[in-house]
Structure formats: structure tokens, C-alpha cells
Amino acid sequence: MPPTNSPTIRQRRLGTELRKLRDRAGLTATGAASLLGVNQARISMIETGRTPISGERLRSMAHAYDCHDERLIDALAGMTGRRARGWWEEYRDHVPVALIDLAELEHHASAFRVALLIHIPALLQTADHARSLFRAVVPPMRQYEIEHRLTHRMKRQGVLHRADPPLYTAIIHEAALRMDFGGPVVARGQLRHLLDMSELPHVTVRVIPFGTDHFPTSGQSFDYLEGPVPQLDTVQLDSHHGACEFLDADAQLAKYRTVLDRMDSCALGPALTRDFIQHRIQEL
Structure with missing residues (x-):
């Protein structure tokens, strides 16, 4: 999915929660990138909400970060995907x-x-x-x-x-x-x-x-x-x-x-x- 320079608050919050999971796992952005097979810049883009991710990718990240809270993972997966254009746009x-x-x-x-x-x-x-x-x-x-x-x-x-x-x-x-x-x-x-x-x-x-x-x-x-x-x-x-x-x-x-x-x-x-x-x- 292409990056965006103006992520919505929902996209930014998703990135913030993924960063929290990474921090709790004791991983640096570099370490997370190595585990997930991507470069560090991609991790940074995801955590700032500038790069949308799929639900499958999010679940892979949660697994790599040793998160077992299924309710949280499901809720975060529901926030993935392309930017939805609501009436407020x-x-x-x-x-x-x-x-x-x-x-x-x-x-x-x-x-x-x-x-x-x-x-x-x-x-x-x-x-x-x-x-x-x-x-x-x-x-x-x-x-x-x-x-x-x-x-x-x-x-x-x-x-x-x-x-x-x-x-x-x-x-x-x-x-x-x-x-x-x-x-x-x-x-x-x-x-x-x-x-x-x-x-x-x-x-x-x-x-x-x-x-x-x-x-x-x-x-x-x-x-x-x-x-x-x-x-x-x-x-x-x-x-x-x-x-x-x-x-x-x-x-x-x-x-x-x-x-x-x-x-x-x-x-x-x-x-x-x-x-x-x-x-x-x-x-x-």
C-alpha cells in the first residue's frame, strides 16, 4: 500500500499501539525490522501511520512482539487497511x-x-x-x-x-x-x-x-x-x-x-x- 503524508488519527493511533507493543517486547526498530524481514524505515513509516498495513501483516507483527492479547490484536486488525473516507473528509x-x-x-x-x-x-x-x-x-x-x-x-x-x-x-x-x-x-x-x-x-x-x-x-x-x-x-x-x-x-x-x-x-x-x-x- 502506498505511503501517505497525512495519516488520519486512526492510522496514527494504530502506529502508536504497534510501537507500544514493540517497546514492551524490548525490541528496537532495527531488531523488529530484522524479525519481520523489512527495513527499519518501513517500521518507522508504519509506526507513524504513514504506511497502511494489512490485517495479516499486523498479526505477524503482534506475533513477533510476543503479544498474546487476542482481543487487542483483533481490535488493531480492525484498524488496518486503506484510509476510509468518512463524511468528515x-x-x-x-x-x-x-x-x-x-x-x-x-x-x-x-x-x-x-x-x-x-x-x-x-x-x-x-x-x-x-x-x-x-x-x-x-x-x-x-x-x-x-x-x-x-x-x-x-x-x-x-x-x-x-x-x-x-x-x-x-x-x-x-x-x-x-x-x-x-x-x-x-x-x-x-x-x-x-x-x-x-x-x-x-x-x-x-x-x-x-x-x-x-x-x-x-x-x-x-x-x-x-x-x-x-x-x-x-x-x-x-x-x-x-x-x-x-x-x-x-x-x-x-x-x-x-x-x-x-x-x-x-x-x-x-x-x-x-x-x-x-x-x-x-x-x-
């Missing part, structure tokens, strides 16, 4: 690359857990709410940039409406329910939409109310996207300059799983959360 020249990567990750995730403090989760936003957020970005975006961001976000939400949707759990602080972005009319529409989405069998929304005395977070919102096996989970962090940071080191994943578990322990249950949101709508 049409936005590659119109939105930041990190948002293209995020859409691809969401498409392949088996489950989501998200935690937010002052914003409604992107996949649960109405178009009016999202547009009001984009209009407040610093520096200001041009109108066509806002529309590109908006249509991209709306298409991302399709993952929750497909035939085989992932499980989606959102933990939202009460502060997010009181940020009236776009004014009262937009805010009411957003909260009603949040209620409707929380009724879907695969969507769970939970609120952490003001007054909770053991709120376990540094103030940063994040998404935890689960892969087919825990080793392929990914944490996505937002930033003020519009980029996304993706974390996949074992220690990082363990830390954010713990944070989510602690936030979950101090959030209202789904039914009480719906009552809470309904009360907030009546206040507006």
Missing part, C-alpha cells in the same frame, strides 16, 4: 484538522463519557445554541466559517441517531444549565432538546448541582471515548484556541476514568436530572 479544508480527527474518533467509538462545566455537550446542542457559541469565539469567525463549523457539528451528532448508536453518558454541572447562550428563547429550546435526548435508551444525562462539596475536577471539560478494548480508549481535551488535545497513555486514561467515576458518584441520577432540567426550563 469533506470538511478537511474548512475546519481545524483536530475537529476532523474528533469526528473520526466519535464515529468509531463504542461508548462516550463526557464531563462539562459551563457548556452543553456538542453532540447534544441545538443548532441555535451552537451558532450562538460560534458567534462568541475570539477572534470572531467569518459567517461562512461559522456555517462550516455548525454543519460539521450537526453532522457529528448523527452518531447518536444511527442504527447502532454508542452508549453516551454526559455529566453536566448545573452552571452549564444556567448559561443562557443566545438568550432565553434559545436557552429554553436547548434545555428541552437536552430533555428529549436524555429519553433515548442509549443516552444518559446527569447533573451535578451547585452545593456539591466534593466536586473532583480541575475545571477542564473533556470527552472519554471508549474503543473496542480499553487500550484503545482516547481522552479529548478542549482548548480556548479551538484545537483538541488527544491523550492515550495508559496513566492518562486511568486518571480520567477515575475523575469520571468520582464525578458520577456526586451527580444526580437520570430521573432526578430530568426533573432538575424541567425546573430550570420553568425558571426561564
Whole structure:
């Protein structure tokens, strides 16, 4: 398969996981190349995601690296092959690359857990709410940039409406329910939409109310996207300059799983959360 100078995040992650397997086996790139009968440059290209590989080649590499975790090997084999062109590719020249990567990750995730403090989760936003957020970005975006961001976000939400949707759990602080972005009319529409989405069998929304005395977070919102096996989970962090940071080191994943578990322990249950949101709508 021909090399690429712009590997997708999925291709890069596959390469990263293969490098981890090689490191655990105590092999240098040169040693791995010798075992596999290729040159060192080929190993480097594979580990940076620039050279696609077949499932058969991946299994040969896993065997050479003495990996016996069949679930992991099967999951990695499912990531091989040529680059798949998803709907997000049409936005590659119109939105930041990190948002293209995020859409691809969401498409392949088996489950989501998200935690937010002052914003409604992107996949649960109405178009009016999202547009009001984009209009407040610093520096200001041009109108066509806002529309590109908006249509991209709306298409991302399709993952929750497909035939085989992932499980989606959102933990939202009460502060997010009181940020009236776009004014009262937009805010009411957003909260009603949040209620409707929380009724879907695969969507769970939970609120952490003001007054909770053991709120376990540094103030940063994040998404935890689960892969087919825990080793392929990914944490996505937002930033003020519009980029996304993706974390996949074992220690990082363990830390954010713990944070989510602690936030979950101090959030209202789904039914009480719906009552809470309904009360907030009546206040507006």
C-alpha cells in the first residue's frame, strides 16, 4: 500500500499501539525490522501511520512482539487497511484538522463519557445554541466559517441517531444549565432538546448541582471515548484556541476514568436530572 503524508488519527493511533507493543517486547526498530524481514524505515513509516498495513501483516507483527492479547490484536486488525473516507473528509479544508480527527474518533467509538462545566455537550446542542457559541469565539469567525463549523457539528451528532448508536453518558454541572447562550428563547429550546435526548435508551444525562462539596475536577471539560478494548480508549481535551488535545497513555486514561467515576458518584441520577432540567426550563 502506498505511503501517505497525512495519516488520519486512526492510522496514527494504530502506529502508536504497534510501537507500544514493540517497546514492551524490548525490541528496537532495527531488531523488529530484522524479525519481520523489512527495513527499519518501513517500521518507522508504519509506526507513524504513514504506511497502511494489512490485517495479516499486523498479526505477524503482534506475533513477533510476543503479544498474546487476542482481543487487542483483533481490535488493531480492525484498524488496518486503506484510509476510509468518512463524511468528515469533506470538511478537511474548512475546519481545524483536530475537529476532523474528533469526528473520526466519535464515529468509531463504542461508548462516550463526557464531563462539562459551563457548556452543553456538542453532540447534544441545538443548532441555535451552537451558532450562538460560534458567534462568541475570539477572534470572531467569518459567517461562512461559522456555517462550516455548525454543519460539521450537526453532522457529528448523527452518531447518536444511527442504527447502532454508542452508549453516551454526559455529566453536566448545573452552571452549564444556567448559561443562557443566545438568550432565553434559545436557552429554553436547548434545555428541552437536552430533555428529549436524555429519553433515548442509549443516552444518559446527569447533573451535578451547585452545593456539591466534593466536586473532583480541575475545571477542564473533556470527552472519554471508549474503543473496542480499553487500550484503545482516547481522552479529548478542549482548548480556548479551538484545537483538541488527544491523550492515550495508559496513566492518562486511568486518571480520567477515575475523575469520571468520582464525578458520577456526586451527580444526580437520570430521573432526578430530568426533573432538575424541567425546573430550570420553568425558571426561564
